[in-house]
Amino acid sequence: MNSIEEIKQIGATAVRKLRLKKLSAGQPFMINSRSLPQNQSYLEFPDSTIKIVTVAPGGRSFSEIRKLSAQEATEIRMAYKLI
Secondary structure (H helix, E strand, O other), X not given: OOHHHHXXXXXXXXXXXXXXXXXXXXXXXXXXXXXXXXXXXXXXXXXXXXXXXXEOOOOOOEEEEEEOOHHHHHHHHHHOOOO
């Protein structure tokens, strides 16, 4: 594995650990995606729901756009290798 691939793997592992830590602490985890419009993100909650949200300037608050179905949430987790 070359150094770029190793760095990517280390980063991905760190993100997965952070996700589990936040969800275990009862906090939501933000999943940024290039497939969503600018200022929108997925927000995963400890109860396994995922919502698409608009991030307010400063990133301190969110406005819900819609809640994903259970199937959509599973597909997002699979796409981002979170399960």
